[in-house]
Amino acid sequence: MATIAVVPALLAPDYAPRVLWQDQAPPPTIGPSSLPPSCDAVVVGAGYCGLSAARELARRGLHVVVVDKEPLGWGASTRNGGMVIPELKAGPAALERSLGPVGRRLYHEVNEAFDHVEALVAGVDPAASGGIDCDYERTGQLYLAHAPRLVRGLEELAREHAAMGEAVRFVPRDELAAEIGSDAYHGAVVMERTGGLHPARFHAGLARLALEAGAELHDRTAAVAIDRRHGGFHVLTTRGAVSARQVLVATNAYADDLLPELRRRVLPVGSYIIATDVLPTELARAVSPRDRMFVDTKNFLFYWRLTPDGRVLFGGRRSLAPVEVHEARDFLYDELVRVHPQLAGTPITHAWGGSVAITLDRLPHVGRLDGVWYATGCNGSGVALNTWLGGRLAAVLVGEAPPPAAAELVHRRIPAHAWRWGYLPFVGSWFAWQDRGPGRPGLRTPRP
Ligand SMILES: Cc1cc2nc3c(=O)[nH]c(=O)nc-3n(C[C@H](O)[C@H](O)[C@H](O)COP(=O)(O)OP(=O)(O)OC[C@H]3O[C@@H](n4cnc5c(N)ncnc54)[C@H](O)[C@@H]3O)c2cc1C
Structure with a gap:
C-alpha cells in the first residue's frame, strides 16, 4: 500500500504519548479488596456503560460487583473526544426509512441519552445528587x-x-x-443539541456515583468465564469466582474471549487523538469562534474541539489497520495544520489512541447470549448512548423497563472475523478512495 509522506509533528518539550484527560483527572482510587462469593449482579467492564448499570442496580438495592481487567479508567471512556452527540450515523427520516418504527425509536432513544447525560451532570437526575463536575458545556x-x-x-x-x-x-x-x-x-x-465534556472527569463522576450507591468496583480483575449454574451464573475471574443471579457485559470495543460470540460481532477499530499546548485566547477563538464540536463528513472522519483548558484536540484515523501512536500523531498533526493553518508552529503535548466498536450495520446493539445481557457497538459515539444504555439495561434486568430499540436489531457477525486483519486494509483503502473520489453512498447511512 502506498505510504503518504507527512511532516513530523512539532512536539512540545513535555510531549508524551499519553492521554491528556487521564493526566488531568486520574481515576478515583479503589483499594484492593476480595471478591464476595456471591452477589445479585456482576457487571463486566467499568466504563460509562458498566458504571451506569452498576449505579442504577445498586440504588435499587441490589448487591452489584463490577470487574474490569484493567486499572479503573483505562478504556475508551477516558480516551475519547468528550463530544456528547445524539446521533446514529443517519438522520431521523433515513433511520425510519431503513429500519421502520425501530428506526424512529432509536432516534428518540439517542436523544433521551443526550438528555440523560445533561441531567446527570447538572444533578437533575435523582441518581446523581450534586451532579458531575466535568466541564460540561452545551456547545453545539x-x-x-x-x-x-x-x-x-x-x-x-x-x-x-x-x-x-x-x-x-x-x-x-x-x-x-x-x-x-x-x-x-x-x-x-x-x-x-451537542455538548462537550471532560471524559475522565465524567468517568470519575460515574465511578463515584456507583460507589455511593453501594456498588463494589474491582479493577485489575478480568472475567474469564461465565457458566450457567442453579438458575444463575458462576463468573470466574482472575481473582476468584463470584456467583450472581444476573450478568451484564459492557466491554464495547474491548470484548475478549469471555463471550466469543460477542467478540465475533464487534470490530475494534483504532481512533487516535492529538492535543496541542494551551493556546493563547485569541488563537483559540480564531480556530473556533463559538467553541463548537467539529466533525467532518468523511468515512475516515476528523473530529476536533477546544478543550476546557484551551487546547485543540484533533482526532481521527486514516485506515482500518492498527498503527503506532507516533504514526497517527504525525498524520493528524499534518491534517490539523492543513485544516487550520493558523496552528502551524503550535506544538503538541499529548497523543494517544483507543478502540471504537464498529458493528456491521454501524448501529448499537443490545442482546442476550445464553442469558447474559450485553450492550455494545458505539460506532464512535458512545459518551451519551453507552451511558444511557447501561442505565436502561439495569432497568431491564430488574423488570422495570422493556429492552431498548437496539435489542430489536439483528446483530450480525463481522464476516471472517478471525481473518479481519487480512482484508480490512483493503476495505480501508476503499473507504479512503470514497473520501477522495466521486462517490460515497450516503451521509451517515446505516447499513442494516
Ligand atoms: C479515541 C476515541 C474517541 C472517541 N470520541 C468520542 C466522542 O467524542 N464522543 C462519543 O460519543 N464517543 C466517542 N468515543 C466512543 C466512546 O468513548 C465509547 O463509546 C465509550 O467510552 C464506551 O464506553 P463503554 O463503557 O461501553 O466501554 P469502555 O469505556 O471501553 O469500557 C470497557 C471496559 O471493559 C473492560 N473489559 C473488557 N473485557 C473484560 C473482561 N473480560 N473482564 C473485565 N473487564 C473487561 C475493559 O478493560 C474496559 O475498561 C471515542 C472512542 C475513542 C476510542
Whole structure:
C-alpha cells in the first residue's frame, strides 16, 4: 500500500504519548479488596456503560460487583473526544426509512441519552445528587462537508432534523467563517443539541456515583468465564469466582474471549487523538469562534474541539489497520495544520489512541447470549448512548423497563472475523478512495 509522506509533528518539550484527560483527572482510587462469593449482579467492564448499570442496580438495592481487567479508567471512556452527540450515523427520516418504527425509536432513544447525560451532570437526575463536575458545556456541533458533493446531503440532513423540531440549520460556505477558522470546508450543519465534556472527569463522576450507591468496583480483575449454574451464573475471574443471579457485559470495543460470540460481532477499530499546548485566547477563538464540536463528513472522519483548558484536540484515523501512536500523531498533526493553518508552529503535548466498536450495520446493539445481557457497538459515539444504555439495561434486568430499540436489531457477525486483519486494509483503502473520489453512498447511512 502506498505510504503518504507527512511532516513530523512539532512536539512540545513535555510531549508524551499519553492521554491528556487521564493526566488531568486520574481515576478515583479503589483499594484492593476480595471478591464476595456471591452477589445479585456482576457487571463486566467499568466504563460509562458498566458504571451506569452498576449505579442504577445498586440504588435499587441490589448487591452489584463490577470487574474490569484493567486499572479503573483505562478504556475508551477516558480516551475519547468528550463530544456528547445524539446521533446514529443517519438522520431521523433515513433511520425510519431503513429500519421502520425501530428506526424512529432509536432516534428518540439517542436523544433521551443526550438528555440523560445533561441531567446527570447538572444533578437533575435523582441518581446523581450534586451532579458531575466535568466541564460540561452545551456547545453545539458543526458537521462539515469535506467535498462540494456532500453539500446537498447536508442540506437534506438539516431539513430532516428541523422537521423533528430540532434547532438544526445548514450554513453555506460563505458564512462558515463565523463558525470555524478554516477554508477547508464547503458548508456545514449546525446542531445545537451537542455538548462537550471532560471524559475522565465524567468517568470519575460515574465511578463515584456507583460507589455511593453501594456498588463494589474491582479493577485489575478480568472475567474469564461465565457458566450457567442453579438458575444463575458462576463468573470466574482472575481473582476468584463470584456467583450472581444476573450478568451484564459492557466491554464495547474491548470484548475478549469471555463471550466469543460477542467478540465475533464487534470490530475494534483504532481512533487516535492529538492535543496541542494551551493556546493563547485569541488563537483559540480564531480556530473556533463559538467553541463548537467539529466533525467532518468523511468515512475516515476528523473530529476536533477546544478543550476546557484551551487546547485543540484533533482526532481521527486514516485506515482500518492498527498503527503506532507516533504514526497517527504525525498524520493528524499534518491534517490539523492543513485544516487550520493558523496552528502551524503550535506544538503538541499529548497523543494517544483507543478502540471504537464498529458493528456491521454501524448501529448499537443490545442482546442476550445464553442469558447474559450485553450492550455494545458505539460506532464512535458512545459518551451519551453507552451511558444511557447501561442505565436502561439495569432497568431491564430488574423488570422495570422493556429492552431498548437496539435489542430489536439483528446483530450480525463481522464476516471472517478471525481473518479481519487480512482484508480490512483493503476495505480501508476503499473507504479512503470514497473520501477522495466521486462517490460515497450516503451521509451517515446505516447499513442494516
Ligand atoms: C479515541 C476515541 C474517541 C472517541 N470520541 C468520542 C466522542 O467524542 N464522543 C462519543 O460519543 N464517543 C466517542 N468515543 C466512543 C466512546 O468513548 C465509547 O463509546 C465509550 O467510552 C464506551 O464506553 P463503554 O463503557 O461501553 O466501554 P469502555 O469505556 O471501553 O469500557 C470497557 C471496559 O471493559 C473492560 N473489559 C473488557 N473485557 C473484560 C473482561 N473480560 N473482564 C473485565 N473487564 C473487561 C475493559 O478493560 C474496559 O475498561 C471515542 C472512542 C475513542 C476510542
